[in-house]
Amino acid sequence: MSEFEVSDIDVDFEDEIIDEFDIAPARLTIDLGALADNWREMAKRSGKARTAAVVKADAYGLGLEDCGVAFYEAGARDFFVAVVQEGMTLRNYAPDARIYVLSGIWPGQEKLFFENDLVPVLVSEEQLAFWMSVTAEFGEHPCALHIDTGFNRLGIPLEDAIAFADDVSRPASFSPVLVLSHLHSGDTPSSELNRRQLESFQRVAAAFEGVPASLAASSGTFLGAEYHFDLTRPGIAVYGGEAVGGVKNPMRPVAKAEARIIQIRDARKGETVSYGGTTTLSRDSRLAIVSAGYADGYLRSLSGSGVPLRGAVPEGAFGFIAGHRVPVVGRVTMDLTIFDVTDVPASKIQAGDYVELFGPNMPLDEVARAGGTIGYELLTSLGLRYERRYIYPDD
Structure with a gap:
């Protein structure tokens, strides 16, 4: 048996205060001051447009609660999440903000949207029809419309959306507070497809005259004022990531x-x-x-x-x-x-x-x-x- 005995070790844990961060196998530091500064920088670059904060995917992996509070205290009053559960969590930290749910709404979720004052972003004709039936039964509630301008991901087809805007038979209880679309090549400023999508979205904004419009996420915000419309939606840029390829990243690391x-x-x-x-x-x-x-x-x-x-x-x-x-x-x-x-x-x-x-x-x-x-x-x-x-x- 070794001369070294466990009993030879004098250990007293009672008064020892250990910071778990200092001994963690892996650790993550999140600078909320840099996060807020990045949001303010994107707000400045957005010119006359309001600036939202995109906090989907647990605020890009950095923590929905803490990042949500940082954005709110920096002045953000428009937020975008991916799913309704994220919106419900965020509502606790952004009490009077407008919170948009990008995946829209499914039957059975109506109560969650109404009780938490969440705005569904309607992404298909099926969701649009369902939402009109919901508001016909429960009364007016804000929604947003996602229009596909060439991404071929989510969104109501362009021509169908424009026709719907002119449809005098749509119910009075249907009250969109935002129309939006998404650029697929905004991180490549030289792409001619950006201009093509812009021109399509300009048609949408004109058709829904009086309804605020939003096209630019992080990369689109860097494309200039034409792309800003009424609301920008920065995501990766506020978290310190590159929004545009091939140029120096102006954002602070978070x-x-x-x-x-x-x-x-x-x-x-x-x-x-x-x-x-x-x-x-x-x-x-x-x-x-x-x-x-x-x-x-x-x-x-x-x-x-x-x-x-x-x-x-x-x-x-x-x-x-x-x-x-x-x-x-x-x-x-x-x-x-x-x-x-x-x-x-x-x-x-x-x-x-x-x-x-x-x-x-x-x-x-x-x-x-x-x-x-x-x-x-x-x-x-x-x-x-x-x-x-x-x-x-x-x-």
């Missing part, structure tokens, strides 16, 4: 994801790393194994080798620690990722330190591109294991 180093190990030249042995070390190396993987939304496609994407995009993702960019080595696994920290001075790094997966030093969209995707997916793929810390504007 989220920083980090993973803790479990072990730093030495490996020799010629040895292989991670599943499949797809990386063979070209030098003696120091490897940091961190506690985050694809179960935490750090996608397998970010791997340094051994995934199909590396045939098209040769370089995998990088992390950041102690002033150095450090590459992912081998395959990202479910709970662990390996970074090459050979070039980081040994005195500057140790087990227990944190590698930044994305954040101020590793831009969200740069990491996303290494995984063959976009910042939207990285944010909305964040798993449940991140310990979260919110930085409030007054902190």
Whole structure:
């Protein structure tokens, strides 16, 4: 039996206060001050149009409640969610805001919309007919109309919507407070399809004269005043992501994801790393194994080798620690990722330190591109294991 006995350890937990964030395997910092500043910047760029806040998908993975409050306190009074349950949650934090539900309404949800004062965005002729029957029975309630101007996703067909606008037989209880559409190529300013959709939506806005209109999400807001109409709907931009390709991102970073180093190990030249042995070390190396993987939304496609994407995009993702960019080595696994920290001075790094997966030093969209995707997916793929810390504007 070893001379070292468990009883030799003197441990007293009674008075110890531990901050879970400081010891978490993976952690996420959300700067609500930056979030609010980004919303104000988009409001400024929206000119005379009102500016909404899009908080669907749990506010792009960053927390509907906290982000909703930050937007509301910054001045947002129009919000967009994807489903009715998100709207019900948000209503607790934005008491007098107008909350639009982008997926519309289904039979059986009427009570939820009326009791929580939610605005369904009617996305099809079937939903339109159903809503008219609801208001005929229960009385007037605001709605919005989504018109398809070329996306071929959701929306009432353009010509049908214009005909409906001129239909004198539509019931008086039907009272849309917004008509909207969505650009499919707004992130590519040079695309001629943007102009085509704009011209189609101008016809819609004219047909529904007197009803506020909305076409621009984040990318559309950057296209200029013609696209703003009465209300803009920024999403990814307010969360710090790129809205337009090929230009410098003017928004402040909002989220920083980090993973803790479990072990730093030495490996020799010629040895292989991670599943499949797809990386063979070209030098003696120091490897940091961190506690985050694809179960935490750090996608397998970010791997340094051994995934199909590396045939098209040769370089995998990088992390950041102690002033150095450090590459992912081998395959990202479910709970662990390996970074090459050979070039980081040994005195500057140790087990227990944190590698930044994305954040101020590793831009969200740069990491996303290494995984063959976009910042939207990285944010909305964040798993449940991140310990979260919110930085409030007054902190």
